[in-house]
Amino acid sequence: MNILIIHTAFIGDIVLSTALIAKLKDKYPDSNIFFLTTPLGKAVLANNPRIKEIICYDKHGNDKGFSAFIKLTFSLRAKKIDLCLCPHRYFRSSILSFFSGAKIKIGYDVASLSFLFTEKIKYDKTKHEVEKLLSFVDKSEKRYELEMYPDQNNINNIKKFIGKTNKKIITIAPGSKWFTKKWPEEYFKILIKNLSEVEDFLVIISGGEEEKEINLELSPKVIDLRGKISLLDLAALCKISDLVISNDSAPIHIASAFPKTKIFGIFGPTVKEFGFFPWSKNSTVFEVNNLYCRPCGIHGGNSCPEKHFRCMREILPESLEREIKNYLYSK
16 A cells, blocks of 8 residues: 655644654554655654655746646656645645545545545544544554654764763753744843753754844853754753753654653743644643633744733743752652
8 A cells, every 4th residue: 555645844743743643553563654844844754664655746946836736746647656644734735745646535524625535534623633644544642753764874973063971961042933932032041051051951953044043142061052953962962861941843743753852841932732742651841820811822933912022921931940850859
């Protein structure tokens, strides 16, 4: 059986879909799984032994335009797909599913052009995103973990920056695509400064080139890897970290692929009920409960609609620092 998954969403969404890949391979062990995704999605899925081929669709770059889209549909049909799963809810993915040539095409009931699917899955907002994805296969409630596969090169890349250490490794990811999902810059400064002064702690900052714009005033004791490592390098870093601290963004999902790594997630405008809280059982979410204006949007925004930003400002750095020390000293 040839199975195609179409998912061209954000990095975190692709990480979450690795549980779906595992469940598919469990149910159809002899299947060939093809995964159509973006260049960043391809970087996330690299080395996954369950995938036969990652099909890279650079929809905003080299593959932009109608002719590239048509060429892609012909290449998909040549793979003789039997089953197509489309967790991405937008029209372009629905059309790709339709033209894939698969006899069975499954997508969400709320997806754009959902009438093109032969089977529709109820999009249950009450469930975690991973649970939603697993429902594409069957109704079984067996738990599947997230999976990422950094190799020795990725581990060596991280060791090149941090060397040998016996300290507790704390990885902090201060960025997000959305402003209101970012814990205040000044709070990160305070937390990083205080943690870096603890002799037993090694503090590492992660993020892409855009996160370099966050002015953290780092001391020489802090290792700044923003813009210096790949997504699989970040996965390798999460794997060896004792603790990962992140806003509601991709790093909490990447870290969730490594159950031994503790995760502290900082949630402001978004809530756990949206289904994107850390999948790892070894995680804690920090949030301001019972705030009248929360949540204000599933993706956050560029400014606080109420102008006070209480959902983030009331999560104080000293409270987070206390919880970090309590956890790490109890290990």
